[in-house]
Amino acid sequence: MLEIRHLKVKYAGSSEWALDNISMDAKPGQITLITGFSGSGKSTLARALMTLIPKFFSATMKGEIQVNDRLIQSYTRSELIKLCGYVPQYPADFVTTLSVEEEVALILENLGFMPEEIISRLDEVFTILEINILRNKLQTELSSGELQRIAIATALAPNVPILIFDEPMARIDLKSELLLVRLLKKLAKEGKTVVAFEHRLDYLLEVADNVIILENGQITAQGKPETIIKDLLIIDPPEISLMKIPNSSKIPASFTDAHTSLKEFLL
Numbered sequence: 001m002l003e004i005r006h007l008k009v010k011y012a013g014s015s016e017w018a019l020d021n022i023s024m025d026a027k028p029g030q031i032t033l034i035t036g037f038s039g040s041g042k043s044t045l046a047r048a049l050m051t052l053i054p055k056f057f058s059a060t061m062k063g064e065i066q067v068n069d070r071l072i073q074s075y076t077r078s079e080l081i082k083l084c085g086y087v088p089q090y091p092a093d094f095v096t097t098l099s100v101e102e103e104v105a106l107i108l109e110n111l112g113f114m115p116e117e118i119i120s121r122l123d124e125v126f127t128i129l130e131i132n133i134l135r136n137k138l139q140t141e142l143s144s145g146e147l148q149r150i151a152i153a154t155a156l157a158p159n160v161p162i163l164i165f166d167e168p169m170a171r172i173d174l175k176s177e178l179l180l181v182r183l184l185k186k187l188a189k190e191g192k193t194v195v196a197f198e199h200r201l202d203y204l205l206e207v208a209d210n211v212i213i214l215e216n217g218q219i220t221a222q223g224k225p226e227t228i229i230k231d232l233l234i235i236d237p238p239e240i241s242l243m244k245i246p247n248s249s250k251i252p253a254s255f256t257d258a259h260t261s262l263k264e265f266l267l
């Protein structure tokens with residue numbers, strides 16, 4: 001369980017709050033989808049949840065983040081990585097000279113997994129993500145979409161209860177996007193707390209349990225996808241603008257309705 005109360009973040013050297021009075025929960029067994037325009041504060045919130053702010057990004061921070069009823073700053077780094085997995089927005093920034101398999105195995109070794117457990121975790125995540133073919137490749141040989149999927153494998157491998165994905169759909173093709181949406185749903189069903197920061201909403205929106213809209217560092221709306229759909233129309237990434245049904249002032253009651261109307265219009 002993640003609980004955020006009155007969180008404010010201002011990067012060093014900036015006069016504006018990148019996050020301003022954020023209060024929200026992300027619950028086990030649910031997919032919490034946090035969306036908003038570029039610059040609205042999604043990555044800043046993801047970094048704060050991983051304590052990268054203020055540990056690696058110099059910033060003033062106010063308010064509270066609790067993980068399982070304990071303040072996040074009371075966890076040691078090794079305790080936190082046993083609780084939270086993180087897929088950064090730009091996995092290419094984290095590439096090392098190790099092979100894909102060596103990289104994921106090293107993380108598991110550092111977390112104290114036994115050799116036979118490491119092999120079974122590697123087999124499981126590479127199979128789930130359909131990336132067995134990449135196992136022995138060097139990370140430096142991979143495309144950005146492949147690196148994205150390796151970053152997801154790395155976050156999933158330790159089987160932690162909380163997963164934070166910063167734009168997991170960026171750079172992946174439609175087939176991988178659908179696979180990932182199914183996977184997030186499965187992880188939530190297993191009882192994990194899944195938090196996805198994303199503006200590519202088309203398929204993810206249908207499986208989200210709670211949607212939060214960020215604008216200029218503030219939460220402007222939150223609720224179930226079907227109740228928040230009217231607020232999503234203002235976000236206007238390409239996928240959502242598809243929901244504005246041509247020649248109609250009607251706002252669709254659900255995402256599925258929007259798709260159906262659009263299909264009717266196009267066919």
Ligand SMILES: Nc1ncnc2c1ncn2[C@@H]1O[C@H](COP(=O)(O)OP(=O)(O)OP(=O)(O)O)[C@@H](O)[C@H]1O
Binds near residue numbers: 057
């Ligand atoms: N390292 C940083 N130093 C200073 N300001 C930053 C830093 N990172 C982000 N910001 C600023 O904080 C605000 C929120 O940015 P953030 O990257 O969190 O938005 P975002 O919603 O993730 O955007 P995107 O969709 O483009 O990834 C923006 O005004 C941005 O310019």
Ligand SMILES: [Mg+2]
Binds near residue numbers: 042043044089166167
């Ligand atoms: Mg971002």
